[in-house]
Amino acid sequence: MSRAAEDEAEPGPGAGWPLWEVFVRPRRGLAHTHAGSVHAPDAELALRNARDLFTRRGEGVSLWVVPAAAVTASSPDERDPFFRPTADKPYRHPTFYEVPEGVRHL
Amino acid sequence: MSDEATGTAGTAGGTAGGTADATATGPRGAAGTAGTAGDAPPGTRETALALGDDALILSHRLAEWAGSAPVLEEEVALANLALDLLGQARALLSLAGDEDALAFRRDARAFRNVRLVELPNGDFAHTMVRQLFFSAWQRPLFARLAERPGPFAAIAAAAGPEIAYHLDHAVTWTLRLGDGTAESHARAARAVAALWRHTGELFEPVPGLDWLDPAALRADWTAHVTGTLRAATLPVPGEPPPPGAPFTGGGRRGLHTEAFGRLLAEMQHLHRSHPGAAW
Amino acid sequence: MNARAETEHAGDGTRDHTANDTAGHAAAFERTIAADERIEPRDWMPDAYRATLVRQIAQHAHSEIIGMQPEADWITRAPSLRRKAILIAKVQDEAGHGLYLYGAAETLGTSRDELLDKLHAGRHKYSSIFNYPTLTWADVGAIGWLVDGAAITNQVPLCRCSYGPYARAMVRICKEESFHQRQGYELLHTLAHGTSAQRAMAQDAVDRWWWPSLMMFGPPDDASPRTEQSMAWRIKRHTNDELRQRFVDICVPQAEALGLTLPDPELRWNEERGHWDFGPVDWAEFRAVLAGEGPCNEERVSRRRRAHAEGAWVREAASAYAAKHPRGGAAPHVPTAPTVGAGAS
Numbered sequence: 001m002s003r004a005a006e007d008e009a010e011p012g013p014g015a016g017w018p019l020w021e022v023f024v025r026p027r028r029g030l031a032h033t034h035a036g037s038v039h040a041p042d043a044e045l046a047l048r049n050a051r052d053l054f055t056r057r058g059e060g061v062s063l064w065v066v067p068a069a070a071v072t073a074s075s076p077d078e079r080d081p082f083f084r085p086t087a088d089k090p091y092r093h094p095t096f097y098e099v100p101e102g103v104r105h106l
Numbered sequence: 107m108s109d110e111a112t113g114t115a116g117t118a119g120g121t122a123g124g125t126a127d128a129t130a131t132g133p134r135g136a137a138g139t140a141g142t143a144g145d146a147p148p149g150t151r152e153t154a155l156a157l158g159d160d161a162l163i164l165s166h167r168l169a170e171w172a173g174s175a176p177v178l179e180e181e182v183a184l185a186n187l188a189l190d191l192l193g194q195a196r197a198l199l200s201l202a203g204d205e206d207a208l209a210f211r212r213d214a215r216a217f218r219n220v221r222l223v224e225l226p227n228g229d230f231a232h233t234m235v236r237q238l239f240f241s242a243w244q245r246p247l248f249a250r251l252a253e254r255p256g257p258f259a260a261i262a263a264a265a266g267p268e269i270a271y272h273l274d275h276a277v278t279w280t281l282r283l284g285d286g287t288a289e290s291h292a293r294a295a296r297a298v299a300a301l302w303r304h305t306g307e308l309f310e311p312v313p314g315l316d317w318l319d320p321a322a323l324r325a326d327w328t329a330h331v332t333g334t335l336r337a338a339t340l341p342v343p344g345e346p347p348p349p350g351a352p353f354t355g356g357g358r359r360g361l362h363t364e365a366f367g368r369l370l371a372e373m374q375h376l377h378r379s380h381p382g383a384a385w
Numbered sequence: 386m387n388a389r390a391e392t393e394h395a396g397d398g399t400r401d402h403t404a405n406d407t408a409g410h411a412a413a414f415e416r417t418i419a420a421d422e423r424i425e426p427r428d429w430m431p432d433a434y435r436a437t438l439v440r441q442i443a444q445h446a447h448s449e450i451i452g453m454q455p456e457a458d459w460i461t462r463a464p465s466l467r468r469k470a471i472l473i474a475k476v477q478d479e480a481g482h483g484l485y486l487y488g489a490a491e492t493l494g495t496s497r498d499e500l501l502d503k504l505h506a507g508r509h510k511y512s513s514i515f516n517y518p519t520l521t522w523a524d525v526g527a528i529g530w531l532v533d534g535a536a537i538t539n540q541v542p543l544c545r546c547s548y549g550p551y552a553r554a555m556v557r558i559c560k561e562e563s564f565h566q567r568q569g570y571e572l573l574h575t576l577a578h579g580t581s582a583q584r585a586m587a588q589d590a591v592d593r594w595w596w597p598s599l600m601m602f603g604p605p606d607d608a609s610p611r612t613e614q615s616m617a618w619r620i621k622r623h624t625n626d627e628l629r630q631r632f633v634d635i636c637v638p639q640a641e642a643l644g645l646t647l648p649d650p651e652l653r654w655n656e657e658r659g660h661w662d663f664g665p666v667d668w669a670e671f672r673a674v675l676a677g678e679g680p681c682n683e684e685r686v687s688r689r690r691r692a693h694a695e696g697a698w699v700r701e702a703a704s705a706y707a708a709k710h711p712r713g714g715a716a717p718h719v720p721t722a723p724t725v726g727a728g729a730s
Contacts, residue, residue, distance in 0.1 A: 016498075016704045017177075019491065036554075037488045038179060039497065041700075042707035044278060049179040052186055053481055057561070076428050162466075169469075172457035172476050173688065176696025178450065178484055185477035192470050199466075206465050230699050285709065286702025293698070376522055377464040383580050385465040385572075 020046040021071060024054055025062035032064050040065075146257045149314025151202045152218070153258065156313050156358055158198030159219035162209060163366075164240060165191035166373060167227055176230050183275060187237070190268040197261045206385075210377035214367050215360040218313065222304040224357070224366040228297065231283050231290065235297040238276035238334060243308045245269045246326040250318065277334050284338025295340055306347035307355035320349070418619055423549035426492040434618055437611070438548050439493050441620065443500045446486035447511035451504075451685050453479045455519040456528060464522060471568050472525065478565065482558045489550040505690045513671065514597050516679030523576055523583075523590035529569015531591070531598040531636070537562055538632045539602065542622035551620075570639065577643045591640070592648045599663075600671045602629040608668075633661050 017039040023032035035054045040046035046065040054060065074082050090096045099106055168188035175181040199205040222240060227233045248269055251262035283294040308327070309320045324346070332342045347354045356362070377385070410429035417424060424430055457476045463469035487497040503509040514532055519525065540562070543555040576587035603609055603625040615621040623631075633652075640647050651664035673679070 016700060036485060037491070038484070039177075040179070041282075041703040042710070043712075045179075045282075045703060048183070048275065048278060052182045053179065053484055056182070056186070056477070056481065073427065076425075166461065169460045169473050172460055172473070173453045174692040174695075175480075176692070176699035178480055178487075180696075180699075181453070181480035182477055182484070185473050185480070189470060189473050189477070192466065192473065196466050196470070209466055210464070230696070282703045282706040283699070286705045287698065289698050290702030290705075372461050376462045380464070380580060380582060383464075383583055385468055385575060385579075 017041050019068040020050070020065040021068050022046075022050040022054055023064040023066070024050075024060040026059060027061055032062065035059075037068060038065070146201065149316070150257050151314070153312060153314035154198045154201035155208070156218040157258075158195050158202065158208070159217050160223050160240075160244075161191040161198060162195035163217070163219045163369070164223035165189075165195060166369065167223065167225075168233070168237075170227055171233070180230075184233075187272055187275065190265070190272065194261065194265050194268070197264075198258075201257055201261075206377070210374045214362050214370055217360060217362065217366070217370075218358055219362075220304070220307045220357040221355065221363055221366075222301065222307065222357075224363055224369060225301070225304065226365050228300075229293055230279075231293040232297040232300070234276055234279040234283065235294060235301055237272060238280050239301060239305050239308070239331065241269055241273040241276055242327050242330045242334075243305075243323070245273055245330075246323055247312075247318070250323075254317070273330075280334055280340070281338045284335070284340040291339065294338065298335065298340055299343060302343045303347055303354050306349060306351055307357060309346065310349040310355055310358055313358060418547055421547075421619065423552060424547050425549045433614075434620075435493055437615060437618070437620065438551065439490055439495050441615075442486055442490040442493075442551055443495075443503070444510050444512070446483050446490060446500065447504045447509055448515065449479045449483035449486060451511045451689060452515045452532075453483075454685055454688060455515055455517070455681075456525055458519055459522060459525050462522070463525075468572065475529070475565050475568065478561050482554075482561070485554040485557055486551075489548075489554040492550045501693065505686065505693060507677075507686060510675070512601060513674040513679060514601050515685060516674050516682045517593070517597055518681050520593070521586050521590060523573065523586040524594065526569045526572035526576060526587065527590035527594040529565055529567075530573055530639070531569075531594045532601070533562060533565040533569060534636065535598045535601040535632050537566060538628050538635070542628075545619075545622060547619035570643070573645070574643055577645055587643075588645050591645050595648050596666060596670075597674075599629055599632070599666050600668075600674075602626075602632065604668065604671070605666075630660055633663050637661050 018041070019037050020040055020043075021037050022035045024035045025032045035050075038046055038049040038053055040049050043065060047063060050063050050065050055063070086092075165188045168184050168191065171184045172181065175184055195209075196205050199208045202208060222236060225236065245266075248262040248265055251258040252266055253259070280294065283290040285291070305327075309324045311320060312318060328346075335342045349355070407429075411431065414424065414428065414430055414434075417428070424434075453476050456472065456479075460469065460472050460476065463472050487500060490500060491497055500509065504511070514535075519528070537559065540555055540559055544552055544559055546552040546555065573587050573591070576583040578584075606612060606624045606626045609625050612621060612624055616624070637647065637652065649664045651662065653662055655662045674682070677683075
């Protein structure tokens, strides 16, 4: 990532702590969702920093922290090949089908 | 003793003396509703002042870090510790009287906190080692209080998870400072050496808690602290000074440090400048 | 797509494109803006759009963390334990907001370290309001009511900013900041209804903070060259003068409810406009503070610089520890407290 190069170029007192993506489960029954990011030198501190920053008002019951560098993301350039082909398959959606008048629970 | 604890400020003594006055300005923190001192067992007030003053003064010191923490994430963390402790202090002091009268209108000699919590912050290592020593003591103490029916059970139970997190935070940083760089190791070792003499006071009898076995508390504390220091590659100075060792304690009797007078001068100045005002 | 791992924070989409692509990408960018949809970090965006955002978000983040100082100064003197708890929580929120915003700026490919270095070197600005001193306890109330009030007026439209991460950070911040304004108003209300000394303290604070608060909206529209482009990009939704007027209109009745006056003899209701008319802002003062001549510019930045420098050994220690213990775990025999949070589940 570009960050690593910058850190090497500028080894001042601020340089160093990598970035972690933070995911919070707001309450039981819901999935973890991306909340933001924190800097931390290791996973333990990342978890604690995330707890302190993102759950000050009781916003969560569980946390994940993931090194930002470990996430592989699709590219905006690939948006069309990745996502457009699904747009022309309306038969995957229930609204595609006509149901005779009066038929219920279908 | 209890006369002395009502302080030298006449009005404060009056308010803070017998009547518990947990008003609308009372605690909103961890403890929920506080009981009243009127129907409480004897010694409740003494205990509430000792434990409440510990929490109040340590909270004050931690909050002094605001704007000066070593990294922004730690600004948030230190403020969390300060807020938790302030919530505990408000609940505990409300058992002894009006929280503001007790905090802002007692003179230094009427405060019952251990000296450990009033010492100036020093560097970040000093603050974290102090937190380790204090939280490792507070945790087993509050666990015992939570199990014992009485005026402190609810407050101690609510504070339990807070204290566990404070201890976790202090351990996390003690390990990183002790086993980090040569400089951080040296600073952490200096903090341990400087603070050690103040740990003996933690195991003097807490006023009003006759049933508490200081030796057992001390065993819990020693196991936790020495384990952490060793893992952090820091030297363990040996046994804490025994209770009553010369010049190592006295906070529970109102004998504080010079720095404490300045702390109170700052903390109480505004409140005392406007007698009778509401805030 | 290149092989390296990427998240939002890679944020360097421009470098992946050849000149031939640019026209198509620019058209896609314009379409997204026109449809009032959000630009996301790895989308192509014009260099000037990126630069504008980095500058604005960084300035906003810096304002949050510099803004901690004038209020933190009163934590140790707060006159009741309730007020003390509120103030600690508020100053803490400001650190948190700074962190959200630096995080948003980082998605544009600029590291937090880099932004902080620029702040510390005096090459980045922050809101000039924080170069004024907090002289009395009532200033804490005036900052909450007026400064946070002005900030919220500015920030609410930013929740719909065209850049996704900034808009999301603003949603979180606005939600948290509403308590900041209320606590300030409540504090002033208590003083205004207290002793005569307290009342005088409250009026004095409002007198000192009113005009600087109006300056927070920035120069008047005819002297704000960037506004037009920012509005075209839907970074900004309203002009400086619109927001300033909105703020004045909100504050006048609130001041009345406090029983305090605003220090502007020209303040009067304009039936025709449906707004409050107000007197001229002293833009010479604004420019002087902006140029570094305010009462506290030097001490705010140097305190920030000192905290950062004095924390270097702590940050280095944690990095060294992480290198020695690559799994991030404590040695197995350490009696740690219960693990916080839960791992993957």
